[in-house]
Structures are given as structure tokens and as C-alpha cells.
Amino acid sequence: MATVSSGAGPQSQTILVVGGGIAGVTAALEAAEVGQDVILIEREASLGGRVTKLNRYFPKLCHPTCGLEINYQRIRRNPRLRVLTMCEVTEISGARGAYRATIRRHPRFVNERCTACGDCAKATETKVDNPFNYNLDKVKAAYLPHEHAFPMRYVVAPEAIAAGEGEKLKAACAYGALDPDDKGETFDLHVGAVIWATGWKPYDPANLDAYSYALSRDIITNVEMERLAAHDGPTHGKILRPSNGEPAKKVALIQCAGSRDLNHLPYCSRICCLGSLKHAAYLREQYADAEVHIYYIDIRAHDKLEAFYDRVRADPQVSFIKSKPAHIRIGDDGRPVLHGERTIEREIYSEPYDLVVLATGMQPSAVSGYRPALDIASDEYGFLVPSERDDGGIFSAGVAAGPLDVSMSVQSATAAALKAVQAVRAS
Numbered sequence: 104m105a106t107v108s109s110g111a112g113p114q115s116q117t118i119l120v121v122g123g124g125i126a127g128v129t130a131a132l133e134a135a136e137v138g139q140d141v142i143l144i145e146r147e148a149s150l151g152g153r154v155t156k157l158n159r160y161f162p163k164l165c166h167p168t169c170g171l172e173i174n175y176q177r178i179r180r181n182p183r184l185r186v187l188t189m190c191e192v193t194e195i196s197g198a199r200g201a202y203r204a205t206i207r208r209h210p211r212f213v214n215e216r217c218t219a220c221g222d223c224a225k226a227t228e229t230k231v232d233n234p235f236n237y238n239l240d241k242v243k244a245a246y247l248p249h250e251h252a253f254p255m256r257y258v259v260a261p262e263a264i265a266a267g268e269g270e271k272l273k274a275a276c277a278y279g280a281l282d283p284d285d286k287g288e289t290f291d292l293h294v295g296a297v298i299w300a301t302g303w304k305p306y307d308p309a310n311l312d313a314y315s316y317a318l319s320r321d322i323i324t325n326v327e328m329e330r331l332a333a334h335d336g337p338t339h340g341k342i343l344r345p346s347n348g349e350p351a352k353k354v355a356l357i358q359c360a361g362s363r364d365l366n367h368l369p370y371c372s373r374i375c376c377l378g379s380l381k382h383a384a385y386l387r388e389q390y391a392d393a394e395v396h397i398y399y400i401d402i403r404a405h406d407k408l409e410a411f412y413d414r415v416r417a418d419p420q421v422s423f424i425k426s427k428p429a430h431i432r433i434g435d436d437g438r439p440v441l442h443g444e445r446t447i448e449r450e451i452y453s454e455p456y457d458l459v460v461l462a463t464g465m466q467p468s469a470v471s472g473y474r475p476a477l478d479i480a481s482d483e484y485g486f487l488v489p490s491e492r493d494d495g496g497i498f499s500a501g502v503a504a505g506p507l508d509v510s511m512s513v514q515s516a517t518a519a520a521l522k523a524v525q526a527v528r529a530s
């Protein structure tokens with residue numbers, strides 16, 4: 104949790120970007136490419152944020168690498184941009200043109216000499232939940248965050264060190280890259296402006312009691328569906344029932360699971376309908392006989408993506424059912440059963456499925472225990488929106504600022520970069 108202190112730093116024209124998702128990476132590059140010194144900090148072991156965990160992303164339905172790799176090339180070419188991973192801001196103070204940010208670097212136990220050869224992974228016997236796959240599977244405790252990670256460097260989970268494997272891993276590394284004594288560090292940065300690009304987290308499905316997420320492995324969320332469909336996911340891209348590994352051929356996609364609901368997220372996350380249309384397409388590409396039922400309140404396919412909606416709607420094996428399911432029970436055969444009423448036909452249904460996908464919305468990261476310091480205002484939902492009472496050197500970008508898709512996040516990041524450049528040059 105960041106705290107505010109009164110000490111300012113010296114004058115600086117460096118821009119600090121917090122959060123290395125698509126928005127933070129974009130903001131950092133745009134500012135660095137007009138000649139500003141930029142420091143980009145990311146709390147995870149690699150950049151890319153949640154976009155890296157998508158199987159494919161619209162509008163072009165390409166793999167995340169197609170958008171991210173070009174940015175990583177720009178980072179490699181730009182000496183003005185410094186990237187610090189596994190870092191968080193713990194304290195920030197000062198004013199526009201002279202902030203002091205205290206940074207905590209968490210131990211990675213692997214230094215920049217790592218060649219990503221993987222010998223440390225071979226040496227460890229410890230396994231940990233795989234955060235890249237939303238913990239749907241396990242990974243060796245010395246691991247590459249994912250196959251396109253930037254930086255392309257292994258990370259050792261603290262569990263391997265706690266299990267007493269530190270010296271064994273060090274001995275296995277021919278490059279001197281393993282440092283079991285890494286304790287992390289705390290240091291100060293002096294910067295003139297700060298862009299918060301801390302993004303989002305999926306709304307917690309455990310809050311949706313009626314949808315029984317905890318009762319069946321065959322009730323998953325939309326972000327988990329992205330991993331099930333991904334070639335580097337827990338099932339190597341086959342969409343299988345987590346409970347028994349059988350193909351998921353009759354699938355329900357529940358829209359607005361917690362969204363547009365005063366008890367949960369009162370707002371629309373904008374991308375969930377398109378996310379589910381994408382999931383219907385994944386299923387139909389894999390299984391010629393798949394049956395997909397989309398339960399919706401209204402379908403919101405914004406701007407040019409209406410054509411994608413039309414394409415999915417034309418598929419006779421994809422049905423759109425206007426209804427908000429009342430609850431999900433587990434049937435005698437272990438399959439989840441949806442109960443509710445078809446709003447248009449006024450018919451009660453009780454329908455079993457192989458797999459149910461909850462389209463949960465995006466909640467700003469800043470609401471969950473981490474609040475940026477300084478006087479940045481947030482709206483009633485926790486999105487960070489600088490206002491006139493801020494001091495003119497603090498900005499927000501991407502989903503930290505509001506529920507946006509990738510192209511909108513990139514636009515908002517470019518705008519934030521321009522404002523930050525103006526702020527440091529004017530101070």
C-alpha cells in the first residue's frame with residue numbers, strides 16, 4: 104500500500120510509468136520517443152499485462168505477440184527507456200517536476216546474465232501454481248513467465264528457496280545467473296511526472312454466490328477461457344472440461360456475470376460481450392458439432408466490431424438467449440445446470456452444460472488494497488481520474504482510468520504521455 108510523505112525530490116524531467124501492460128508500455132515508449140527519460144516499473148516478472156494472457160485479441164483476432172513484440176523492439180532500441188520488473192511504488196511524495204518515488208524491488212533470484220536456457224527449471228523439483236494460466240495448472244518453481252516474455256529471463260519462486268533448493272539451482276546455472284541470496288531492495292527515484300497504468304483484475308467470481316463457481320471446475324471465467332483456448336495454456340489449446348478432460352461441446356456463456364449490477368460492478372466493462380463472441384468462435388473452430396448458448400441482457404459490440412457480432416450470430420449452432428440466469432446448480436451427472444427464465448418467450452429453463460463461462464468484468468487494480476499515493480482522484484468505481492484538485496503531474500492511462508479495450512487503452516496512454524511530457528517540460 105503506497106503512503107504519502109512530505110519529502111520532495113530534486114527537480115527532474117524523468118517520467119515514471121507504473122504498470123507495464125499495453126497502456127504502460129505505450130505511454131513509456133511515446134514519451135521516450137519524443138526525447139524524455141522514462142522509467143517503466145512493473146510488479147510482475149515480465150511486461151505485457153493481461154493482454155499477454157489472451158489467446159487472441161480483436162479487432163484482428165491475432166496472437167498477443169503481434170501487438171506486443173513490436174513494442175519490445177522499440178524498447179530495445181531506446182536508451183531513454185529503463186524497464187524495472189518485479190517493482191512496486193511503496194511511497195511517493197513531492198509535487199509536479201519534483202516527485203520522490205520509493206520503489207520496492209521483490210527478489211527474482213535470477214540476474215541479467217540469464218540466457219533462458221532452462222537448466223534451473225530442470226534442476227528444481229518444486230512446483231507452484233502457474234499465475235500465467237490463472238492457476239489452472241502448476242509450473243516448475245524456476246520458470247520463464249511465458250514463452251514470449253520480455254525480458255526473456257527466468258524467475259525463481261520463493262517456494263523453491265524455502266524448500267532449500269537455492270544452492271542446487273545456483274550450481275545448475277552455468278552463467279552465474281542464479282542468486283539464492285537475493286533479498287530484493289528499496290531505492291528512491293526522482294521524477295517529474297507519474298503515469299499510473301496499473302490496469303485491472305477480473306471481478307472475483309466467488310462473490311457471485313448464485314453461480315456456484317466454487318462448486319464445479321466446469322464453471323470458469325472468461326479470462327480462464329482465454330487460457331484454455333491458448334496453445335501455451337494448461338490444455339495446449341484444446342477446450343476441455345476441467346473436471347474430466349473431455350471435450351467441452353455444449354457450452355453456456357453468461358454475460359454480465361456481476362456487471363451492470365448494483366451489488367457487484369454497477370458499470371459495463373465494454374469488452375465482455377465481444378470477449379464471449381470471441382469464445383463462441385474459438386469453440387466453433389475446434390468442434391464442428393459444438394453448441395454454444397449465449398445468455399445476455401443486451402449485446403454491446405462497439406464500433407466496427409458489429410460485423411464480428413453479425414458473423415457469430417449467423418452461425419446456426421450459436422444461440423442467443425435473452426435471460427440473466429437466476430442460478431447454477433450441479434446436476435446428478437456432475438454437470439452444471441443453468442436455471443432461469445427466457446425473457447422474451449417467458450419460458451422457464453433448466454439446462455445442463457459441459458462447461459459454463461462467466462463473463463466477469465474488469466475491476467480497476469487500484470481498488471484492491473493498492474492505492475497510488477498522492478492526491479490522484481478516483482471515480483466511484485475506483486478508476487483513477489486526475490481532476491483539477493491534482494497537482495498537474497499525475498496521470499492515468501488504460502484500464503486504470505476506465506474500462507477500455509486495447510486500442511482505446513493505447514489511445515489513452517498516448518494522451519497521458521503527451522500530458523506528462525508537457526508537465527515536465529513546463530515545470
Ligand SMILES: Cc1cc2nc3c(=O)[nH]c(=O)nc-3n(C[C@H](O)[C@H](O)[C@H](O)COP(=O)(O)OP(=O)(O)OC[C@H]3O[C@@H](n4cnc5c(N)ncnc54)[C@H](O)[C@@H]3O)c2cc1C
Nearest residue numbers: 122124125126146152153160161301302303501502508509
Ligand atoms: C475476457 C477478456 C477478453 C478480452 N479480450 C480483448 C480483446 O480481444 N481485444 C481487446 O482489445 N481487449 C480485450 N480485452 C481488454 C484488454 O485486456 C484490456 O484492454 C487491456 O488489458 C488493458 O491494458 P492495461 O495496460 O490498461 O491493463 P493491464 O493489462 O491490466 O496491465 C496493467 C499492468 O500493470 C501492472 N501493475 C498493476 N498494479 C501495479 C503496481 N502497483 N505496480 C506495478 N505494476 C502494477 C500489472 O501487473 C499489469 O502488468 C479483454 C478483456 C477481458 C476481460
